[in-house]
Amino acid sequence: NGKVYFWPDSDISSAKISFSQFGGTVVLFDNVSYVKIDGFMFENCRGNVINTTDAGVRNLTVNGCIFRCIGADVVYTKECYDSVFSNNMIYSTSCGGFDIGGGGGDSQTCACNIITNNEIHDYAIDDTVYNPAIRVRGAGMLVSHNLIYNAPHEAMEFTGGNMIIEYNEVHDVCDETADAGAFYTGLDGAAHGTVSRYNLFVNVGNDKFS
Secondary structure, eight states, X not given: OOOOOOOOSSOOTTOOOOOOOOOSOSEEESSEEEEEEESOEEEEESSOSEEEOTTOEEEEEEESOEEEEESSOSEEESSEESOEEESOEEEEXXXXXXXXXXXBTTTTBOOOEEEESXXXXXXXXXXXXXXXXXXXXXXXXXXXXXXXXXXXXXXXXXXXXXXXXXXXXXXXXXXXOSSOOSEEOOOOTTOOOOEEESOEEEEESOGGGO
């Protein structure tokens, strides 16, 4: 009958209640370069916030933004090069956070992307498995100094070669799954050269699923 009923679990007399009818991508890049998104707040959308076509993007900077109440991944790129994702806050997402692809192939072309100093928590609320806070695909990316916590499954996933994963802090993940780890990688015989070092893991897993 076209009606939606909301049954709150606490007093909402002073709460802000919103409902999103927008199911598409907020920002779609098609073969663009030198774009900076700085200091924005994105909230209450049901699709990806930032997406790219197959043509991809170069020299994209996403810095100092807040992403919350998102119905899919926050950023999804297919071919991304020479880009920086830094100092962002991400929380309350149905799926994951950053899903960044670029580089790789037989020559292990360097994507030269950097994902650093982001805080990502309370993600993968609805699609609870294999939706990490950060996923990198391809070759030649740096993932460093990120804080990731409060998630039902993995924190990070990296496939491809010549990645550097360092100085990340991860706690209270894999909270609703058994036979799981904070970092996922492998299943690619051509992948080589990736370094994971100086990462801190605290409270990974849940005893009730052991």
